[in-house]
Amino acid sequence: MLDIQSIRAEFPILSQKVNGKPLVYFDNAATSQKPKVVLEAIASYYEEINANIHRGVHKLSQLATDAYEASRGKIQRHINAAHSHEVLFTSGTTHGINLVANGFASLLKPGDEVMVSALEHHSNIVPWQMLCERTGAQLTVIPMNEKGELIMEGFDRLLSEKTKVIAVNHISNALGTINPIEEIIAKAHRFGTAVLIDGAQSAAHMKPDVQALDCDFYVFSGHKICGPTGTGILYGKEAWLNKLPPYQGGGEMIKEVTFEKTTYADLPHKFEAGTPNIAGGIVLGTAIDYLNSIGFEAIAAYENELLEYGTRRLLEIEGVKIYGTSEHKTSVISFNVEGIHPFDIGTIVDKLGIAVRTGHHCAQPIMRFFDIPGTIRASFAFYNTKEEIDALVEAVKKAKTMLS
Structure with a gap:
């Protein structure tokens, strides 16, 4: 079991606020945050x-x-x-x-x-x-x-x-x-x-x-x-x-x-x-x-928990479609909300302090395969929490209401 709060305390950037809201950093596939020791x-x-x-x-x-x-x-x-x-x-x-x-x-x-x-x-x-x-x-x-x-x-x-x-x-x-x-x-x-x-x-x-x-x-x-x-x-x-x-x-x-x-x-x-x-x-x-x-086995097990939890919570939102549904995957969820451009969702959730990646993720052939302009990508790390996923879900719901 990981002591997530102790781990989070080792990452100074996670304690800051963005747009007046506690930072939720879900762009780990692009770059990870750095602990004090680094x-x-x-x-x-x-x-x-x-x-x-x-x-x-x-x-x-x-x-x-x-x-x-x-x-x-x-x-x-x-x-x-x-x-x-x-x-x-x-x-x-x-x-x-x-x-x-x-x-x-x-x-x-x-x-x-x-x-x-x-x-x-x-x-x-x-x-x-x-x-x-x-x-x-x-x-x-x-x-x-x-x-x-x-x-x-x-x-x-x-x-x-x-x-x-x-x-x-x-x-x-x-x-x-x-x-x-x-x-x-x-x-x-x-x-x-x-x-x-x-x-x-x-x-x-x-x-x-x-x-x-x-x-x-x-x-x-x-x-x-x-x-x-x-x-x-x-x-x-x-x-x-x-x-x-x-x-x-x-x-x-x-x-x-x-x-x-x-x-x-x-x-x-x-x-x-x-x-x-x-x-x-x-x-x-x-x-x-x-x-x-920390241990890679512990990291993988915890991140898989986040993946399963995040997948279930996001699919509770009507109109959400997840791209990439292999049984063998890591803690990345790429999704869209029906009828809304991913950039618009990403812009609104950023105003609520949540960092996700939107766009083609330097993988345009994948986007062409699915015939979409891009996705919203939430990528989790071992210092993220289920409470942060809940915040993302509420932010997406709010964005959907504003943009529908």
């Missing part, structure tokens, strides 16, 4: 050990380097990577996906296929489209059904020896669907196909075990797991990372530079050009420690 760790870095890493013999540089690499080790253990050099620091999920897609440009040829799913965020569509445009490869799409689930029979029909890489999200940001990535990975590997998992939405709700999953790449963002913005992780199997060329050139990613030729550094530095977000990388480890201190 905020204090950011200040501590800049106040005590601010220095560049890997390049100095002075004390502060050594302290910063040790803290940065210790964070890499924490993340390695958290995701159960075989080696710390398989863990690359990035600026976020989008950066990680682009790094891998750029690398595959040297491995693909016309006639090859790249596969994504109908449930993807734009960040896991556009880089692969750009890759196909550069290489002449074809983009194929795993179809979805009305429940917001992938149609695995369609996946089986599409998968072939032509499929060189599959990029699919672990959890849909727009619908909350948990995809059967274990099945996708196992079937893909029968054809020697590489698989990248977009874990932007899953990392906040579960601990990925990359060795058990046997995925080739796994990416996620720090800002969605109580960490700083501008941080993220790309896990890649050593063999695959060694196949891919560097994404950027500059300092740190080199072994030797002459005007005639440059040789590249070993992993992970081959992909970490320039001065990184040092504070962010260190504090991402702090955020991981914080979530593990």
